[in-house]
Amino acid sequence: MTTSANKPPIWFWIVSVIGLIWNSLGVHGYLSQAYKTSAYTDAYSSEQLATMDSLPAWYTALFAIAVFSGAIGCLLLLLRKKFSKLLLTLSFLAATIQMVYFLFIADLKGVDFSDNKIMAYIIIVFAAFLVWFAKNANTKGWIN
Known part of the structure; x- marks a missing residue:
């Protein structure tokens, strides 16, 4: 039973919905x-598409893991379930590995991905924020 002591504030719902929308876009x-x-x-240009098609299969798998676990994690936040924390952590780890590979390791064959590189940093930061948010919500008793 929910008591007023652990009832989440309105901004909890707003952030959770924004997180769900963000991950749904992913x-x-x-x-x-x-x-x-x-x-x-x-x-994308044909060069960009060819370069992205040449990335390893595990890179694409990490993309799927990151966005699906993030979307389900945010949905579970809205349902106030503690399991959201684990899924959002998985999403963060998958997204971070994927983006670090893209930013620093992948051979992009000299093709310009400037806009994608900016987005890569935003993705990592937002995923980290959602992990912190879920941990904070758990600490405050807003999720169980």
Whole structure:
């Protein structure tokens, strides 16, 4: 039973919904890439598409893990479930490994991915924030 002592404030719900929307956009991005929709292919040059197609399969798997565990984690935040913390941590780890590979290790063959590199840093920061947010919500008894 929920008591007023552990009832989350309105901003908990707002942040959780924003997190769900953010990760849902990531799921959309993953599905667009996996199925090579026109929205995906029209957003990149042929050189960029060829370079992204050459990335290893585990890189794409990390993308799927990051966005799906993030979306489910945020949904569980809205349901006030403690398991959200684990899924958001998994999302953060998968996204961080994926983005570090993209930023520092992958051979991008000299193709310009400037906009994607900026987004890579934003993704890591937001994923880390969601982990902190879930831990904080757990500490305050807002999730159980």
